[in-house]
Amino acid sequence: MHQLTLEWASANQNLSQTISLQQSTRVPGSIRIGRDATLCDVVLNHPDPNIEKTVSGLHIEIFFNPDAQSFYLRNLTRDRQPPKQPNPAVVDGKKIVTEEVPLHIGSQIQLGRMALTVKAIDAKTDTSKEPQYMRVCANPRSPHYHPLEYNKFNCEVCGYVMLGATLIYPS
Structure with a gap:
């Protein structure tokens, strides 16, 4: 089973969610993350609206690349048309606009002013x-x-x- 666990803080709470490609998602084979509950599988909320609004409604998606046997992150704000600008995700200190990057245990994901950490990955193939x-x-x-x-x-x-x-x- 391919699954990944994310952890993040919202106010005084540490939250985590394990996502699996076997679960039902809005787009099969990927997990969409952002602040809009109608578009995302993982919804990021924050009690401070100045922090929450830095996360796009539909910000990123995480998917499993079977060739690399690894989870990857893709920025979904990359194709925005003016006047809107892309809202880059930052993974391990690198801005991600158009490329897709692999995720590892301990990867730091910055979406606006909210930070997520990859806590666990299970990418074993079911033999x-x-x-x-x-x-x-x-x-x-x-x-x-x-x-x-x-x-x-x-x-x-x-x-x-x-x-x-x-x-x-x-x-």
């Missing part, structure tokens, strides 16, 4: 859905599967002789 080799017994009614390291001649469940390795596709 339970991949086929794997196992040893199988010769029981014609209900064969039993054992790990490749199983080195007995007979199945310890039913007593049938053990066959060689076979490729098993999970359902």
